Amino acid sequence: MTGDPAVEGYLSDVAASMPGPRRARSDIVAELRSGLFDAIEARRSAGLTAQAATEAAITEFGDPRQVARAFRPHLAMIQARRTAFALAVTGPLIGLLWAVAAFASHITLRHAPPWQWPGAPPLSPAAVPAVGAALLIVITSTLATIAATGKLTRWLPASPRTAAVTAATAGFGAAAADLALLALLASQLTRAPGSLDPLPVAAATAASVTRLALARRAARRCLAIRATLT
Amino acid sequence: MRAETLKGHLDGLLLASLETGPRHGYAIMEALRSGSGGQFDLPTGTVYPALRRLERAGLIEGTWSQEGGRQRRVYELTPAGRRTLTAERGTWREFSAAVTALLEPAPRPVTP
Numbered sequence: 001m002t003g004d005p006a007v008e009g010y011l012s013d014v015a016a017s018m019p020g021p022r023r024a025r026s027d028i029v030a031e032l033r034s035g036l037f038d039a040i041e042a043r044r045s046a047g048l049t050a051q052a053a054t055e056a057a058i059t060e061f062g063d064p065r066q067v068a069r070a071f072r073p074h075l076a077m078i079q080a081r082r083t084a085f086a087l088a089v090t091g092p093l094i095g096l097l098w099a100v101a102a103f104a105s106h107i108t109l110r111h112a113p114p115w116q117w118p119g120a121p122p123l124s125p126a127a128v129p130a131v132g133a134a135l136l137i138v139i140t141s142t143l144a145t146i147a148a149t150g151k152l153t154r155w156l157p158a159s160p161r162t163a164a165v166t167a168a169t170a171g172f173g174a175a176a177a178d179l180a181l182l183a184l185l186a187s188q189l190t191r192a193p194g195s196l197d198p199l200p201v202a203a204a205t206a207a208s209v210t211r212l213a214l215a216r217r218a219a220r221r222c223l224a225i226r227a228t229l230t
Numbered sequence: 231m232r233a234e235t236l237k238g239h240l241d242g243l244l245l246a247s248l249e250t251g252p253r254h255g256y257a258i259m260e261a262l263r264s265g266s267g268g269q270f271d272l273p274t275g276t277v278y279p280a281l282r283r284l285e286r287a288g289l290i291e292g293t294w295s296q297e298g299g300r301q302r303r304v305y306e307l308t309p310a311g312r313r314t315l316t317a318e319r320g321t322w323r324e325f326s327a328a329v330t331a332l333l334e335p336a337p338r339p340v341t342p
Contacts, residue, residue, distance in 0.1 A: 028282075030303075031278065034255075035274065035278070038256035038257070039256060061274045067275045070275035070279045150288075154287045
């Protein structure tokens with residue numbers, strides 16, 4: 001029965017109207033396929049021909065676009081949760097890489113605001129508070145997203161729209177933090193390029209540039225999937 | 231019966247359908263259909279997404295397994311799901327008793 005063109009046609013219609021992470025979508029399609037086969041089997045054992053059973057099962061499952069639409073809130077939640085987890089993992093790692101780069105570049109810690117530390121980049125008075133503010137937003141909205149999409153929803157029902165927005169906020173916040181860190185680096189490069197230790201600085205830069213692009217893309221996907229929720 | 235009528239009770243019914251043991255999605259739909267004497271013929275677009283939602287909330291757990299010569303996603307109650315089912319059942323008993331008391335005609339008071 002596998003590869004039945006009517007069943008596969010129906011499933012590809014469902015998949016066409018389903019946004020979201022690929023793995024989550026293909027898991028849903030696989031479950032629907034298995035359900036359709038169950039429905040077909042039930043009708044065949046009731047005496048229908050193979051073709052009639054398939055047609056009846058597809059009719060029972062209903063309009064593919066409506067079925068796809070019904071899964072969108074779930075997919076929005078999965079997209080938001082994935083984004084939040086990715087940020088929760090990459091965030092500390094990137095922070096660590098920049099900290100190593102700063103220490104290796106002889107920025108000395110003092111009992112003073114970071115922009116007054118000896119050797120701090122000239123842009124520090126503006127960029128360091130910007131990084132701080134962005135991090136605060138990222139941490140808050142990442143935690144909110146994780147809470148809104150997991151087991152806590154048992155007691156704290158959250159809408160998929162809200163989860164998509166908090167995840168997008170976290171993603172854009174992370175991108176902003178990366179941008180501010182890169183601006184700090186650029187300002188140091190113009191003033192005292194010799195103070196920078198090339199290897200750790202290159203590693204932190206590469207990580208931040210990559211994360212910036214990925215976080216921005218993930219945030220846009222969250223907003224895109226939110227737009228499909230009716 | 232329309233799916234909207236069931237709103238608010240769907241989760242409890244889905245959890246109850248798994249009380250006797252693990253089931254896959256279509257078997258759950260069948261159990262609701264036959265268990266209600268054909269009253270609850272819930273559409274695919276209601277049952278399958280609701281199962282995913284309950285799974286995300288940690289009330290049920292779905293795993294792919296080989297069953298009857300085919301891959302099926304089988305759902306099972308978690309301990310939290312079992313507790314929620316017990317709570318839902320209690321709420322429903324209180325609610326239905328109150329509605330019954332109000333909707334059903336009261337027996338006429340016997341006049342001496």
